[in-house]
Amino acid sequence: MAKGLVEAGAMVHCVDISPHADQAFERAKERVDPQYSGGFEYHRCDVSNDAEVSSVFREIAAKKQRLDGIIAAAGIQHVQSALDICTEDINRMLATNYTGVFLCARAAAREMFRYKIQGGSICLIASMSGIIANRGFIAPVYNSSKAAVIQLARNLAMEWGRVRADGSGGIRVNCLSPGHILTPMVEENLRKGEASRKEWENNSMLGRLSTPEEYKAAGLFLLSRASSFMTGQNLIIDGGTSAW
């Protein structure tokens, strides 16, 4: 999704908890075609830490005195039954998957209000797991954290949608809910035997998992004026898994 935005001319700031950008990020950065006016920058930040999130978003927005959009995508997975999971693991999951998304959306909105960016767009990454329990995959906290994100989008959309008297506001907030994507998170689930690839493929009407590239256009759609009348909604792209 970040690549799609850069190709459309955006300056994209990737924020992650790792101290340094990974190789995939560096490769993507090197490959940015000079014909595009956009580019990539990396920032380290723990999305569950309010002070860090506020400071990094303030710094990013100050560079060009604006912030037009955000995709809040940090998330973690934990496969354990509801009977066995301990309070620490429940809180750790929610701190990233719910509180982290909340803090990033709020920090982005504060910068949009500060610089009076009308038409700012916020995309929260939820999951099809926020609307269904994945058959046989035991992740009660992950799934309910994603349901909370979908409900959060509706409430933030309601709070920030109107243009205010001072010219600020007009911010749209939507969710993107993917199905199974072959990312390091899912590769880890498959490697540990927590999920069966065959079963996940069978659960999709298309009979396969998806790749990150298949969400590129959706990210561009949600962050651009192409979706200018869409807010408070949940765009589900899951190969039909939740449709039967």
Ligand SMILES: NC(=O)c1ccc[n+]([C@@H]2O[C@H](COP(=O)([O-])OP(=O)(O)OC[C@H]3O[C@@H](n4cnc5c(N)ncnc54)[C@H](O)[C@@H]3O)[C@@H](O)[C@H]2O)c1
């Ligand atoms: N892979 C899938 O099948 C799938 C399906 C639906 C939704 N999602 C969602 O998509 C998003 C991306 O998932 P992914 O599959 O690319 O997983 P991933 O593990 O490959 O990437 C998640 C990223 O979040 C970062 N992160 C974790 N905790 C953080 C924190 N506290 N602060 C900042 N960064 C943090 C990690 O370092 C990692 O780079 C997640 O929200 C996930 O729940 C994934």
